[in-house]
Amino acid sequence: MLVKYNINSLCTENISHSVTLVPRLKYSLNLLDEIIDILDSKRNELKKSNENLTHSFDEFDKTHRSALNLEHLVVFSLDLLLQVKNRTNLVSHVGSIPEILPSAIPMIRMVSAQLFGILPNCSQKLSEISVHLGSIVLDSAALTTARFDFSLSNTESSILINEVKLMVDSKLNKQYPNLDFFKLCNT
Structure with a gap:
C-alpha cells in the first residue's frame, strides 16, 4: 500500500518535532545548573578545609593527599561541566545541535x-542529562538529516578534557604554590 505524502505536512511534522527538543534541552540545562551549583559549593567547602594544607602538607599522609585529590576532582568536574554548559548555550537552531552537542x-x-x-545524586542527574542530550542529538539529526562522525566527536571531547585538566592543574598550582599538583594527582 502506498501512502501519498504532502510536502507541506512533512514540513509541519518536522517543525512539531523540533519544538519538542526545546523543553528537553531546557530541562537538561536546568539540571546541569543544579549540579554546577552543588559542585561550586563543594569546591568552596573543600578550598576552605584544605587551606591549612598550604603550610602543613605531608605528602606521605594519605588524608592530606586524599583531600587534595578530592578538591582536584571537584574543580575538574566543575570546570568541565561549565565548558559543557557554554557549548550547550551555543545551540541556536536545530541544525546546530548535531554539530555542538555530540562531543x-x-x-x-x-x-x-x-x-x-562522592556525589551519587549528581552522578545520577548527569546520567539523566546524557540520556536527554543523546535523544536530542538523535532527534535533531533525524530532522536535519545530519550524519555523525563519532571519531571526530571523541577527538573534540578528548581535546577539551585535556585543556580543562591543564587549566585545573594551573589553578590549583597557583592556589597551592608549594605543592606539585600534577605529580600528586597522577600518582
Whole structure:
C-alpha cells in the first residue's frame, strides 16, 4: 500500500518535532545548573578545609593527599561541566545541535562516573542529562538529516578534557604554590 505524502505536512511534522527538543534541552540545562551549583559549593567547602594544607602538607599522609585529590576532582568536574554548559548555550537552531552537542555527551558521562562515589545524586542527574542530550542529538539529526562522525566527536571531547585538566592543574598550582599538583594527582 502506498501512502501519498504532502510536502507541506512533512514540513509541519518536522517543525512539531523540533519544538519538542526545546523543553528537553531546557530541562537538561536546568539540571546541569543544579549540579554546577552543588559542585561550586563543594569546591568552596573543600578550598576552605584544605587551606591549612598550604603550610602543613605531608605528602606521605594519605588524608592530606586524599583531600587534595578530592578538591582536584571537584574543580575538574566543575570546570568541565561549565565548558559543557557554554557549548550547550551555543545551540541556536536545530541544525546546530548535531554539530555542538555530540562531543558534550562523553564529557558528561566521564564526570558522572567520577562523581559516582562522592556525589551519587549528581552522578545520577548527569546520567539523566546524557540520556536527554543523546535523544536530542538523535532527534535533531533525524530532522536535519545530519550524519555523525563519532571519531571526530571523541577527538573534540578528548581535546577539551585535556585543556580543562591543564587549566585545573594551573589553578590549583597557583592556589597551592608549594605543592606539585600534577605529580600528586597522577600518582
